[in-house]
Amino acid sequence: MNPKYLITIYIAVTLLPLGVSWVGTRPARSVLDELASGAGMLAFAIILAEFVLSGRFRSISGKIGMDVTMRFHQLFARTALLLAILHPFLYRLPFARQLPWDQHGQFTLQTDLGYLASGMVAWVLLAVLVAMGIGRASLDYRYETWRLMHGIGAALIAMLLLHHTLNVRSYDDDPLLAIAWVVLFSVAIVSLLYVYAVKPVLQVRQPWIVSSVLPIARKTWEVTVQPLGHRGLTYDAGQFVWLNVGHQPFSLNENPFSISSAPKSGGDLQFVIKELGDFTSSIGQIETGTRAYVDGPHGNLTIEGRTQPAIAMIAGGVGIAPLLGILRQLSIDGDPRPLVLIYANRIEEQIVYRRELDKFGENKGTTIIHLLSEPPSDWTGPTGLVDADFLKRQFGSKEPSQWLFLLCGPPAMIESVEGNLIDLGALPGQILSERFNYD
Ligand SMILES: Cc1cc2nc3c(=O)[nH]c(=O)nc-3n(C[C@H](O)[C@H](O)[C@H](O)COP(=O)(O)OP(=O)(O)OC[C@H]3O[C@@H](n4cnc5c(N)ncnc54)[C@H](O)[C@@H]3O)c2cc1C
Known part of the structure; x- marks a missing residue:
């Protein structure tokens, strides 16, 4: 689906409850009171939409990219929190004054603890969940623990807010609005169940086994998995999967890894994995024959349909x-396009598949550049970082609109390279990037 349609659907979904209440027949209140209700409704709708913006749906992240999906997820979570914080403070209405002419309860705020308490607990939980997300990297708990708490916390907030919203007196007599909330809530919960229950069941039917684990560079491993009794995965070169090795499919122990093999090289999937934390540091101990499960393919770092x-x-x-x-894949296809690979590492020992890469460099029109920031004394290649000067030397004299730029690496590097390429005249649509960071 075209990203423009995705954005339109997102806007339509998050504005749906507001739209439904707008067409209702309630008497108008002061601007601040209307804003207070509107902020609450919008916050809840955004929270429900967050469930499908979790990055686990190919129809979304495959179109706009995992990075963009997660940036939206974070940005909208913060927006929802801001709106939720404003929601109770904007009201100018008095508390629970019984007005005989106020049939809809439009001109008083209830003090009914049941509905107020669910809103207040959700309000606090939302602040905690967003704060934990922002500070996750500096908080000392396992990623899997964070993921579990995030999922349970989000589901709890959604349930509490549904209770709060359906029972608030000023809107509780609008059946159309109630239907809109229940439908949005159901979509959110079904999407959560799909990721944590349906997908694992599907994975049980398509197991994989680890066929080899090889050290290929300093703290870096090549892992190959083989389909067990099925035809494997249909994917585009450059995509990634969530890989679960040695755990049952319902486990939260799965990590995203890019597929380094080419789709046309066979059914096995190959990965290049660098030691970083608890799972990746234990890769060397994985025995061949270990059962694995694969969720994917995900991501849009692919050249499919790119005609530059x-x-x-x-x-x-x-x-x-x-x-x-x-x-x-380009080599298998014999793609005739000029190609430059800039492969930046800190030290020489981190370079993987050097011989294979240099062999690609022998193809007409293909240039492979190894760049080291801490080179050995006998290094004859370029040194330093992929900074503005380096990129200018490589691409400054070429027509920027002719290129498709594919970037992958640490977030800080990607951000600076993207900025530098734009400064050189590349358009954002020509740059595809993936950060190895899913937060
Ligand atoms: C789209 C994508 C593709 C990636 N491809 C590769 C690759 O090809 N090769 C490679 O070496 N690394 C890749 N990574 C990074 C890799 O996923 C992490 O290094 C790995 O998950 C760390 O797991 P750990 O248990 O060893 O470390 P931990 O200490 O548990 O985690 C370190 C950090 O890794 C991230 N992380 C950990 N577990 C998960 C998880 N289940 N889901 C998402 N993020 C997690 C978190 O940011 C966490 O803070 C990729 C990441 C992303 C987002």
Whole structure:
């Protein structure tokens, strides 16, 4: 689906409850009171939409990219929190004054603890959930614990807010509005169940086994999984999967890894994995024959449908993984387009598949550039970082509109390279990037 349609659907969904209440026949209140209700409704609708913006739905992240999906998820969570904070403070209405002519309860605020308490608990929980998300990297608990708390917390907030919203007196007599809330809530909960219950059941029917685990560079491993009794995965070069090795499919122990093999090289999936935390540091202990499960493919770092006449790939460290898959696929296809790969590492020992990459460099029109920031004394290649000067030297004299730029690596590097390429005249639509960061 075209990203424009996705944005239109998002806006329509989040504005639906507001629209339904707008067409209702309640008497008008002061602007601040209307804003207070509107802020609450919009916050709840955004929270419900967050469930489908979790990054686990290919129809969304496959179109706009995982990075953009997660940036939206974070931005909208903060927006919802801001609106939720404003919601109770904007009201100018008095508390629970019984007005005989106020049939809808439009001109008083209830003091009914049942409905107020559910709203207040959700309000506090939302603030805690967003704060924990923002500070997650500096909080000392396992990623899987965070994921579990995030899922349960979000479901709890949605349930409490549904209770609060359906029982608030000023809107509780509007059946159309109640239907809108129940439908949005159901979609959110079904999407949560799909990720945590339906997908694992589907994965049980399509198991994989680890067929090899090889050290290929400093703290870096090549892991290959093989389909067990099925035809494997249909994917585009450059995409990634959530990989679960050695755990049952309902486990939360799964991590995103880019596929470094080419779709046309066979049914096995290959990964380049760098040691970072608890799972990746134990890769070397995985035995061949271990059962694995794969959820994917995800992501839009692919060249499918991209018609630019030249391709530039810029990889930072293990960010080479998806670009390797694309490079291998381009080689199998005999793609004639000029291609430049800039592969940046700190030290020489971090370079993976050097011989294979240099062999690609022998193809006409293909240039492979190894860049080191801490080179050994006998290094003859370029040194330093992929900064503005370096990019200017590589692309400054070329027509920027001719290139498709594929970037993958640490978030800080990607952000600076994106900015520098734009400064050189590339358009955002020509730059596809993936940060190895899913928060
Ligand atoms: C789209 C994408 C593609 C990636 N491709 C590769 C690749 O090809 N090769 C590679 O070496 N690394 C890749 N990564 C990074 C890789 O996922 C993390 O290094 C790995 O998950 C760390 O797990 P850990 O248990 O060893 O470390 P931990 O110490 O548990 O986690 C370290 C950090 O990794 C991230 N992380 C951990 N678990 C998960 C999870 N289940 N889901 C999402 N993020 C998690 C979190 O930011 C966490 O703070 C990719 C990341 C993303 C988002």
